[in-house]
Amino acid sequence: MSSAHDDHSHATHPDSTDHLTYYQTMEIAVRELLIEKGIVTADDVRRQVEDMDGRNAGLGAKMVARAWVDPDYKHRMLADGNAAAVEVGLDHGIFKLVVVENTPQIHNVIVCTLCSCYPRWLLGLPPDWYKSRSYRSRVVREPRLVLREFGLDLPDDVTVRVHDSNADMRYLVLPMRPMGTEELSENQLAALATRDSMIGVTVAVAAR
Amino acid sequence: MAKRAQAATQTVENAPGRFAAGDRVRVLAMYPLGHVRTPWYIRGKTGVAERLCGAYPNPEELAYQRSGLPAQALYRVRFLQQDVWPIYRGGATDTLDLEIYDHWLEPA
Secondary structure (H helix, E strand, O other): OOOOOOOOOOOOOOOOOOOOOHHHHHHHHHHHHHHHOOOOOHHHHHHHHHHHHHOOOHHHHHHHHHHHHOHHHHHHHHHOHHHHHHHOOOOOOOOEEEEEEOOOOEEEEEEOOOOOOOOHHHHOOOOHHHHOHHHHHHHHHOHHHHHHHOOOOOOOOOEEEEEEOOOOEEEEEEOOOOOOOOOOOHHHHHOOOOHHHHHOOOOOOOOO | OHHHHHHHOOOOOOOOOOOOOOOEEEEOOOOOOOOOOOOHHHOOOEEEEEEEEEEEOOHHHHOOOOOOOOOEEEEEEEEEHHHHOOOOOOOOOOEEEEEEEHHHEEEO
16 A cells, blocks of 8 residues: 655654744844833734735846836936935835946945945845855955855956945946847836846846 | 934934045954944945935944944945955955945045
């Protein structure tokens, strides 16, 4: 009589042991205390998590696509990123947004060496690698090698600019518009501006 | 977080700072205790103020529940990578931009 488990094996995984780290324990304790004292409600916390989880790079991509089709918008965006976000229906954000433009001569890449500062309100949560000590320590020191590990090989005559968002600014890279995209609509263009191209570890998706 | 957001809206965009875009500046090689935003790797290095970002409450004070006021001028300072690292393997024009507060800078 065949068992339902004959066709695959179960590796032995321990049941979750729920070992909390020091900071996980602290977070729970502080959160419960804030709720107990009426400073926030449990629903406030849930709503914030839901809000942040609901954001994604499609938001920032709207700004990129608009900048690609409208040179005046691009000019405004480079002067005031927050106002430019509002112009395309996005949140202003509480941090000042600096947009840096990639050109044939200049390639920009963003990092936060101190922690993981990132334009979350426009891109959602940062990827795990962005928060890793490896990325944070290496991209300031050997950016070309790190970019190569992300599949981007830049020639020597392109200047690489690394931006460490170590204080109050947040940064967004305006990637170059891919060739052969003249016929695409703004929505179609937005799909080419990926999260990684707005962090600067790659370029926008080439037109198919 | 709400308090920080409130503080940020009190920024004075054209608060006086000692430097202007284009000035050569050196990051002080000081090592104060407490919360600082100036990474160790850039202390003592010389670059150029690329722009004045505005003025913000001093994060070194905010971290300890103090107001951080008066707001301090914050600059984006651009460094040549070859001026930052003993051996930099990359382009001679490659740069590293950081945000440095006025009190961390001296004229170079």
